[in-house]
Amino acid sequence: MTDVNIFTPHSEKQQRAILSTAKITALVCGIPNYKILQQSTLPAFIKYMDGYGVYHKQDSIFKMYEGGTCYFRTATEPDSIVGITDVRGIWGDEAGKYSLYFWENMQARSSFKDCPILLTTSPYTTNWVYKDIIKGKLDKDVLLIQAASNENPYFPKEEFERRRATMDPR
Secondary structure, three states: OOHHHOOOOOOHHHHHHHHOOOOEEEEEEOOOOOOOOOOOHHHHHHHHOOOOEEEEOOOOEEEEOOOOEEEOOOOOOHHHHOOOOOOOOEEEEOHHHOOHHHHHHHHHHHHOOOOOEEEEEOOOOOOHHHHHHHOOOOHHHEEEEEEOHHHOOOOOHHHHHHHHHHOOOO
């Protein structure tokens, strides 16, 4: 492992999400963006996991040298995670775009090992994220962390001010 693998959280809220022991941790923040797995999440994951295993593009899996497997799946096909067993952790990025059916499948995958689920998303609409997570339907199981885009030190202040001037405050 090299220094390139050391990750430093950029804020107290990001650190709380990373270190959470809650059943469901939801980091709901920021201005919506439309980065997809191939453009943002996967390259960052591969960078930080360098030296720990090998990514197999054809199967969309990362096989860890010490025996684990990380599956990369899309919510575009809600059944894409059905059949994956012995899950020890789930990270759902851009969760606000998921259908309720995909969210229910995620919870089912976590049930076998009672594994934690980390959700990261922008607040897109009043869907299941709003009802179940933000409004507290699942509040005993959820650590909700909310933050504004400008709490991220890497988010350009000028862009935040531009968006604030043109977007509904909600």
